Amino acid sequence: MTAVDETMTAINDAVTLGRQGDTATARKQLTALWDTIGAGGDPLHRVSLAHFLADLQVHAADALTWDIRALDAADALTDERAQAHHAGLSVQGFYPSLHLNLADNYRRLGAFDTARRHLDHARDRLDALDEDGYGLGVRAGIANVEAALAERSTEQLPTHPAAS
Template sequence: MTGWDAIRAAIEMTLRGEREQGGRAMAACWDVTGEADDAQRCVLAHYLADVQGDLDAEVEWDERALASYVRVGDGDLAEIGIPSARGLAPSLHLNLGDGYLRQGRLAEARVQLEAGQLAQHLLGSGGYAELVREGLDRLAAKIEAAGAAMATPATPVPSAAAPLGGTMT
């Protein structure tokens, strides 16, 4: 198990723009966490997803964050300034839904969007809450647009074998 101080320092490094170094520090913290360190793993995976250069790896970290989250007690993140861990749920669902959408997994993106929307009452008020709510709204619009694009029949393209405006003789 690693301490919250090391995790906070690694995350702060990343947030300051030291993405590569922060990513390595967070990965090192992850490596010393154990299966029972759900709160730390949830937070680390949540931030590790953001430093991935590959969409599939990003989504895998987002999935890990959500898998760990379900075992986090409501007060388990108080030490890092999150009084109620329940308030993290909308952000976790938002990130995973966005990743699924970018992978073309529209149905799974919708499931995550709905879960995030159902949990947004846990956010409270303030800048972070508004940021997540706006993110959920943007994700909903993107999913709607993607669904509409998939439902719209393609415009027929004239065959190269037949001349325009007539039939072949």
């Protein structure tokens, strides 16, 4: 039997609050957890927390900060560590979503060329995703950001988690 990862449980609890509409409390809880974990903590904890905390930011510059932290943590994460938490996880499966989020942040900040590069990185790594709800969601996100880039829009997309 695998031991319960208290930090991942706390991250998931905060994410649930955010998805239920209590984004302020979720941000506060995740920020407090980050203060505990730190920039040198467990990469799985850092990538998960930063990825979700980025989604709770209203301003693209704040989301960008957290998404860069998530990408940095993914670069330090191993499949062995990810699979110790959940057998089906692969580090490569994190990258399409991470690059998609970076592309959206840069787009919202008007850095269209940088956004396009990250969107290309996301698209190049789609083979790591299954055709399940998660994979289809990332693919739809790429299409949404692609369309917004084509319009040179800097508006927050209605599908962005902080827009709800």
